[in-house]
Amino acid sequence: MRxxxxxxxxxxxxxxxxxxxxxxxxxxxxxxxxxxxxxPGCGKTSIAEAIARETQSRFVRxxxxxxxxxxxxxxxxxxxxxPEAATILFIDELHRFNKSQQDxxxxxxxxxxxxxxxATTHNPGFYVNPPLLSRxxxxxxxxxxxxxxxxxxxNALVDLDRGLGARRVTADDTLLASLAVLCDGDLxxxxxxxxxxxxxxxxxxxxxxxxxxxxxxERRIRYDAxxxxxxxxxxxxxxxxxxxxxxxxxxxxxxxxxxGEDPRFIARRLVILASEDVGLADPQAxxxxxxxxxxxxxxxxxxxxxxxxxxxxYIATAPKSNSANLALGEAHRALKESPVQTIPSALxxxxxxxxQRIGQGKGYDYSHDFPENITGQNxxxxxLTLYTPKTAGWEAKIAERLARWRELxxxxxxxxxxxxxx
Numbered sequence: 001m002r003x004x005x006x007x008x009x010x011x012x013x014x015x016x017x018x019x020x021x022x023x024x025x026x027x028x029x030x031x032x033x034x035x036x037x038x039x040p041g042c043g044k045t046s047i048a049e050a051i052a053r054e055t056q057s058r059f060v061r062x063x064x065x066x067x068x069x070x071x072x073x074x075x076x077x078x079x080x081x082x083p084e085a086a087t088i089l090f091i092d093e094l095h096r097f098n099k100s101q102q103d104x105x106x107x108x109x110x111x112x113x114x115x116x117x118x119a120t121t122h123n124p125g126f127y128v129n130p131p132l133l134s135r136x137x138x139x140x141x142x143x144x145x146x147x148x149x150x151x152x153x154x155n156a157l158v159d160l161d162r163g164l165g166a167r168r169v170t171a172d173d174t175l176l177a178s179l180a181v182l183c184d185g186d187l188x189x190x191x192x193x194x195x196x197x198x199x200x201x202x203x204x205x206x207x208x209x210x211x212x213x214x215x216x217x218e219r220r221i222r223y224d225a226x227x228x229x230x231x232x233x234x235x236x237x238x239x240x241x242x243x244x245x246x247x248x249x250x251x252x253x254x255x256x257x258x259x260g261e262d263p264r265f266i267a268r269r270l271v272i273l274a275s276e277d278v279g280l281a282d283p284q285a286x287x288x289x290x291x292x293x294x295x296x297x298x299x300x301x302x303x304x305x306x307x308x309x310x311x312x313x314y315i316a317t318a319p320k321s322n323s324a325n326l327a328l329g330e331a332h333r334a335l336k337e338s339p340v341q342t343i344p345s346a347l348x349x350x351x352x353x354x355x356q357r358i359g360q361g362k363g364y365d366y367s368h369d370f371p372e373n374i375t376g377q378n379x380x381x382x383x384l385t386l387y388t389p390k391t392a393g394w395e396a397k398i399a400e401r402l403a404r405w406r407e408l409x410x411x412x413x414x415x416x417x418x419x420x421x422x
Contacts, residue, residue, distance in 0.1 A: 006050045011144040029055045033116040038141030041186030044119035048090045058085035064096035079114045087114045094118035095127035102129045143185025150180040169198045171207040242277045246316040267293035281321035281393035319393030327387040376412030
């Protein structure tokens with residue numbers, strides 16, 4: 001069922017609609033190296049083959065998992081011997097090539113001996129060498145929409161030439177749409193599933209919900225540990241929690257758990273969120289998430305899912321403040337941009353006879369001897385304002401308290417003789 005031209009490609013309208021860059025380059029046969037980045041089954045190989053047909057180019061396909069330097073040298077040498085053939089070298093799973101293998105391609109790509117089309121499910125910014133990346137047009141492909149997948153499945157059932165039409169198996173539109181949903185935008189997976197279902201039935205039989213239910217039980221969420229899906233999903237989870245959307249946060253949590261994510265990783269992110277984004281607006285967030293992390297360690301799955309749900313909902317619905325994050329950043333900036341301040345003598349340790357002889361710690365005002373434990377003493381030689389409280393949740397009370405203490409310090413500094421007795 002592979003498309004034989006770009007016009008037959010399903011989906012990817014953001015790249016292939018009339019007037020777009022890629023169809024114009026192909027129509028004029030003036031493209032160089034191309035990189036297609038997207039999830040499995042979205043059409044990377046199909047587009048590459050369609051381009052080769054439309055430009056009447058020699059198409060050499062290599063899988064980076066099974067290829068080696070010797071094979072690459074042979075392919076590149078053959079392309080140099082046949083410049084009239086306009087060789088397109090298609091490398092599937094390009095991210096699997098190491099640096100030396102990618103570097104080997106550079107001279108022939110630069111000279112135009114081959115036009116490289118690389119396909120990868122991994123972010124090229126991390127896995128493709130910068131020199132090769134800079135010499136290529138990068139196109140990102142998206143998962144196919146459910147309606148697009150269902151339409152191809154419907155055609156495959158009746159296509160006598162390339163599809164399953166000879167089996168005369170039928171299926172209603174609702175069932176095909178349900179199968180498309182189960183395949184998460186992966187057309188290859190959807191066609192393979194349809195083939196399995198059709199070959200398991202007698203000729204002319206209908207596909208029923210009972211057959212689909214068997215396939216549905218084996219459904220797996222697309223989720224690759226330590227790869228793009230992992231990074232993108234945890235990013236969506238963090239931003240949903242930060243944005244106070246408990247429904248979205250629970251959805252991304254469920255996706256990670258269904259995909260086999262380590263629950264302790266999720267718990268660690270929740271601990272970070274408790275300080276980075278909730279902070280002093282709700283001081284209970286940090287102990288609660290730390291407790292959730294410990295619980296994941298000694299409970300384990302599947303019960304730890306409830307603990308993570310508990311902590312996720314708490315963080316997502318808590319008032320938010322990043323004042324701790326901002327204050328720490330201001331402190332680092334002050335250290336970086338200004339001379340490091342000397343510790344005032346009154347604040348230095350007076351432990352040991354040597355420190356006492358030189359007068360360290362002398363003049364320190366013991367806070368508990370003063371009303372509300374506030375003295376007029378400075379704790380920096382040059383006072384700085386690094387922490388600015390927000391007005392959400394508990395931190396609003398902190399803001400009020402600090403405002404009162406500022407006024408109290410002004411009073412005590414103006415009346416030092418009465419400071420310890422007022």
